Amino acid sequence: MEISVKRAERYVSDLDKRMAFYFGNVVATEGPHHFLELTLEIDGEEATGLSMVGMAPMWFLKEPDLSLAEATTALLDVFRAATENALRQEPSPTVFDLWYDLFERQRAWAAGTSHPPLLWAYGVSMVEQAVIDAFCRHHEITFAEAVRSGVLGVEPGRIYDELDGVSLATDLPDEPTREAAVRHTVGLSDPLEPDEIPETDRLDDGLPQALSAYVEQQGIDHFKIKLSADAERDADRLARIGAVLEASSLESYQCTLDANEQYDTVRAFKDQWERHATNSALAPVVDHVAYVEQPLPRAAALTDETRDVLTDWEGRPPIIIDESDDDLDSAGRALECGYAGTSHKNCKGVFKGVINACLIEKRRREDGGEYLMSGEDLTTIGPIELLQDLAVMGTMGLDHIERNGHHYYRGLSFLPEDLQTRVLEAHGDLYRRHEDGFVTMAVEDGRFRFGSVIDAPFGRDFDLDPSRFTPIDEWDVDSMLA
Numbered sequence: 059m060e061i062s063v064k065r066a067e068r069y070v071s072d073l074d075k076r077m078a079f080y081f082g083n084v085v086a087t088e089g090p091h092h093f094l095e096l097t098l099e100i101d102g103e104e105a106t107g108l109s110m111v112g113m114a115p116m117w118f119l120k121e122p123d124l125s126l127a128e129a130t131t132a133l134l135d136v137f138r139a140a141t142e143n144a145l146r147q148e149p150s151p152t153v154f155d156l157w158y159d160l161f162e163r164q165r166a167w168a169a170g171t172s173h174p175p176l177l178w179a180y181g182v183s184m185v186e187q188a189v190i191d192a193f194c195r196h197h198e199i200t201f202a203e204a205v206r207s208g209v210l211g212v213e214p215g216r217i218y219d220e221l222d223g224v225s226l227a228t229d230l231p232d233e234p235t236r237e238a239a240v241r242h243t244v245g246l247s248d249p250l251e252p253d254e255i256p257e258t259d260r261l262d263d264g265l266p267q268a269l270s271a272y273v274e275q276q277g278i279d280h281f282k283i284k285l286s287a288d289a290e291r292d293a294d295r296l297a298r299i300g301a302v303l304e305a306s307s308l309e310s311y312q313c314t315l316d317a318n319e320q321y322d323t324v325r326a327f328k329d330q331w332e333r334h335a336t337n338s339a340l341a342p343v344v345d346h347v348a349y350v351e352q353p354l355p356r357a358a359a360l361t362d363e364t365r366d367v368l369t370d371w372e373g374r375p376p377i378i379i380d381e382s383d384d385d386l387d388s389a390g391r392a393l394e395c396g397y398a399g400t401s402h403k404n405c406k407g408v409f410k411g412v413i414n415a416c417l418i419e420k421r422r423r424e425d426g427g428e429y430l431m432s433g434e435d436l437t438t439i440g441p442i443e444l445l446q447d448l449a450v451m452g453t454m455g456l457d458h459i460e461r462n463g464h465h466y467y468r469g470l471s472f473l474p475e476d477l478q479t480r481v482l483e484a485h486g487d488l489y490r491r492h493e494d495g496f497v498t499m500a501v502e503d504g505r506f507r508f509g510s511v512i513d514a515p516f517g518r519d520f521d522l523d524p525s526r527f528t529p530i531d532e533w534d535v536d537s538m539l540a
Contacts, residue, residue, distance in 0.1 A: 059100070059101055059151055059152065060099075060100075060101055060102075060149040060150070060151065061098060061099070061100050061101075061149060061150050061151075061152070061153060061156055061189075061193070062098065062099050062147065062148070062149040062150065062156075063096055063097075063098055063144040063145050063147065063156075063185075063189070064097045064098065064099050064104070064145075065096070065097040065145075066094065066095070066096050066097075066141045066144070066145060067094075067095045067524070067525070067529075068092065068093065068094055068095075068137070068138075068141065068529070068530035069092070069093040069095075069524045069525065069527040069528060069529055069530060070090050070091070070092055070093070070113075070527060070528050070530055070533040071090065071091050071093065071472075071527040071528065072088060072090050072528070072533075073088065073089045073090065073091060073439075073467065073472045074087065074088055074089075074472065075087055075088065075089050075466045075467060076261060076263055076265070076466060076467060076468045077259075077261065077267070077466060078247075089112060089113070089114070089437065089466070089467070090113045090130075090533075091110055091111065091112050091113060091439070091443070092110070092111050092112075092113055092134075092137060092184070092530075093108065093109070093110050093442070093524040093527055094108065094109045094110075094111075094137075094141065094184055094185065094188045095107075095108055095188070095524050095525075096108075096109075096144075096185070096188040096189060096192055097192075098189065098192045098193070098196075099149075100192075100193065100196055103196070105192040105193065105195065105196035106192055106195070107187075107188040107189060107190070107191030107192025107193070107195060107516075108188055108191055108442055108518070108522060108524060109184050109185070109186075109187035109188035109191060109442065109443075109446065110441070110442035110443040110446075111137075111180065111183075111184045111187075111405060111443060112405075112436055112437055112438065112439070112443065113130055113133055113134075114436055114437060115129035115130050115132060115133040115177070116129055117381070117436060118133070118174070118176045118177040118180060119132065119174065119177060120319060120355075120381075127535050127536055130535050131535055132173060132177065133177065133180070134530075134535065135171075135173070136164075136168070136173055136177055136178045136180060136181035137180075137181045137184060138181075139164060139167050139168075139178070139181055140160065140164055140178075140181030140182050140184060140185050141181070141185060143160055143163040143164055143167060144156075144160055144185045144189075146163075147159055147160060147163065151211065152210065152211025153189055153190060153193050153210045153211060154210055154211040154212045154213060154409060155211060156189060157182070157185075157186045157189065157409055158216065158409075160182055160185060160186070161179070161182050161386070161407075164178055164179070164181060164182050165178070174356075174384070175384040175385055176356070176381060176384040176406070179384065179385075179406065179407060180405050180406075182407065183404060183405055183406065183407045183408065186407065186408055186409065187404060187408060187446050187516075190204075190210070190408060190446075190516050191446065191515070191516045191518065193210070194515035194516040195515040195516070195518075197209070197515075198515060199515060200449070200512065200513060200514065200515060200516075201449040201450065201453055201515075201516045201517065202234040202449070202452065202453040202512060205226055205230065205412060205453055206226060206227045206230060208225065208226070208227075210409075212226055212409055212412065212413070214226065214413045214416055214417075217386050217387055217390075217410070217413050218387065218390055218413070218417055220417075220420070221413065221416060221417060221420065224416065224420070226412065226413075226416055228416070228420075229415070229416035229417075229419040229420050229423070230412070230415065230416065230419075230453060230454065230455065231453075231454075231455035234452040234453045234454075234455065234512050235451070235452040235454075235455050235456055235457060235512075236452065236507065236508065236509040236512055237505055237506065237507040237508065237509070238433075238451075238452075238456060238457050238458055238459045238505065238506065238508075239279065239280045239457065239458035239459075239504050239505050240276070240278055240280060240458075240459070240461045240501055240504055240505065240506055241280040241281065241282050241314065241433075241458050241459060241460040241461065242269075242272055242278045242280065242281050242282065242460075242461070242462070242465070243281075243282045243284070243435070243460060243461075243462035243465060244269055244281055244282065244283045244284065244299060245284050246284045246286055246295070248268075248269065249267060249268040249269070250268060250269045250270065250298055250299060250302050251268050251269070251270050251302065252267070252268045252270070252271060254268065255267060255268060263468050263494075264468075264492055264493065264494040264496075265464075265468060265469070265492075265498070269281075269299070269302055270302050270306065272465075273302075273303070273306045273307070273308060274306065274307065276501040276502070276504065277501075277502065277503040277504040277505075278501070278504045279308050279310065279311040279312065279504045280311065280312050280313075280314075280458045280504065281299075281303075281311065281312070281313045281314070282313075282314045282315075282316055282351075282434075282460045282462075283295075283296070283299060283313055283314070283315050283316070283343065284315075284316050284317075284318065285315055285316065285317040285318075285320060285353075286320060287317060287320035287321045287322075287326070287327075287330070287353075289330050289333065292330070292334070293333075293334065293337060293339070293340060296334065296340045296343045296344070297339045297340055297343075299343055300339075300340060300341070300342030300343040301342070303342060303343070304342045311346060312346055312348050312458070313343050313346045313347050313348065314347065314348050314349055314350070314351060314432070314460075315347055315349075315350045315351065316350075316351040316352065316380075317350065317351065317352060317353040317354075318351075318352060318381070319352055319353075319354060319355040319356065319359075319381055320353070321353045321354055321355075322355070322358070323354070323358060323363075324353075324354055324358065324363065324364045324367045324368065325367060327353040327354065328367060328371060328374070331350070331374075331375065347375055348376065348430075349375065349376040349377065349378055349398060349430055349432065350375050350376070350377045350378075351377075351378050351379075351380050351401065351432070351434070352378070352379055352380040352381050352382060352401075353377065354382075356381055356382050356384065359379055359381075359382040359392075359395075360379075360382055360388070360391050360392060360395055361395075364395055364396075365394065365395035365396055367396075368395055368396030368397065369395070369396040371396070374396075376398035376399075376428055376430055377396075377397050377398060378392075378397055378398055378399045378400055378401055378430055378432055379392045379397055379399075379400050379401070380400070380401040380434060383400045383401065383406055383410075383414075384406075386407075386410055388400070389414040389417060389418070390417060393417075393418075393421065393429070398428055398429055398430045399414075399418050399429050399430035399431050399432070400414055400418075400430075400431065400432075401431075401432045401433070401434040402414065402415065402431060402432070402433055402434065402450065402451060402454065402456075403433075403434050403435060403436050403438070403447065404438075404443075404446060404447045404450055405436050408450055411450060411454070412450065412453070412454065414431065415431045415454045418430070418431045419431075431454060431456070432456075432460075433451045433454075433456040433458070433459035433460060434459075434460045435447075435459070435460040435461055435462050435463065437462055437463050437466055437467075438461075438463045439463035439464070439467050439470075440463075440470050440473075440481055440489070441470065441473060441477060441481045441518075441520075441522060442518060442522065444463060445485070445488075445508075445511050445514070445517035445518050446516055446517045446518070447517075448488075448508045448511045448512075448517060449511055449512065449514075449516050449517035452508060452511065452512045453512075461499070461506070463499075464498060464499040464501075468496065468498070469489075469492060469496050469497055469498025469499065470489070470496065470497040470498065471496035471497075471498075473497075474526070477522070478496065478497040479497070480520045480521075480522075481497060481520060482497045483520070484510065484514070484518075484519040484520040485508070485510045485511060485514075485519065485520075486510070487500070487507040487508060487509055487510050488500060488506065488507065488508045488510060488511060
């Protein structure tokens with residue numbers, strides 16, 4: 059087989075959030091999304107694929123001195139470089155080979171820039187998703203089938219020696235997940251009760267806004283709670299969240315905690331966790347914690363000091379990495395350092411995530427340890443990004459997945475009506491028509507269903523012409539701040 063990238067077109071859609079999202083000292087009220095349309099040549103025949111990625115650079119950079127416009131410009135730089143690198147590559151024998159070679163080309167390019175690995179690899183994953191989409195649509199095969207059959211050519215041993223010669227089908231579920239619990243994000247500034255919301259900030263858009271409203275209206279029983287690393291602030295916040303959950307109609311619930319690199323050292327995190335764990339006022343949350351996500355900065359997360367503390371810490375909670383998963387073998391290093399696993403989101407790489415899932419399952423199978431592969435979110439929304447994300451997470455067999463795109467955006471109301479209708483007709487299990495007329499994600503009893511995504515080629519069972527959005531050459535990054 060010979061696969062090569064022949065043409066690439068890029069577009070942007072400016073979207074308004076329904077509420078502000080805070081990145082340190084930056085407040086984002088808009089969320090531009092980047093569409094990539096690739097034309098591949100597969101054994102002499104053309105195939106077209108799409109990807110859609112959110113332009114949320116502050117998660118990748120974590121540099122408070124950068125303005126949002128400056129950070130977005132850096133993000134556009136890596137998107138452009140990845141696209142150009144893909145166009146320059148010689149034909150590849152498999153989709154996996156194309157991706158692997160592109161990753162190394164992008165790495166070499168980034169060495170001459172100040173871009174961190176998490177950022178420059180985002181450009182690679184954007185191309186990777188469009189290539190997979192084109193391949194699956196060309197062959198009329200679902201992502202789960204393509205992965206398990208080996209037609210994508212994935213070689214786990216190229217990343218981890220211990221997976222050399224291992225088939226992905228060995229460590230992935232026999233059948234993909236077709237529904238999951240929504241793990242609802244509770245941000246540091248998100249309201250817990252409706253009466254906390256100032257009159258000027260109250261939304262009248264038909265969707266919940268406060269935590270208690272999500273619980274009562276949608277039956278949400280899985281929660282991802284943000285930590286600030288300020289002991290007093292976090293203790294107060296966790297106590298208040300626990301009070302809301304205990305007073306609700308929920309018979310049971312589960313929580314995860316996300317520190318987003320806020321703790322300077324592993325010892326600082328250990329000290330604060332042990333204080334929280336012995337504080338009876340926090341038990342309604344702490345006693346229901348499944349794992350803690352990325353407490354340490356990338357520079358400190360995988361050091362020998364962190365390994366020594368984590369591996370000697372008896373009774374530590376399961377801890378996973380997220381932002382530190384910035385290279386092909388980062389998850390393996392995390393396991394060596396005492397972490398329980400890593401997260402998956404497509405922005406960090408599809409093939410890397412699938413291989414990480416197999417590594418973690420292999421370790422669990424062999425030594426029975428508590429290993430975790432979690433499904434997280436980067437404000438992922440439709441019409442393309444969410445579906446491709448779920449196609450991968452379903453293939454991994456995840457049964458609860460963080461979802462916050464439907465929290466910060468008003469469903470698909472930002473799309474033209476004809477496109478909303480097309481998405482709804484193709485994926486009527488994942489979406490529903492809201493009473494106010496727009497299409498939104500369907501959540502019932504805290505769960506959402508996406509069997510139609512699993513059954514479609516890389517998640518998408520409808521056509522979309524991205525040229526209806528703004529060509530990248532006509533989009534002004536400063537417009538997002540206007």
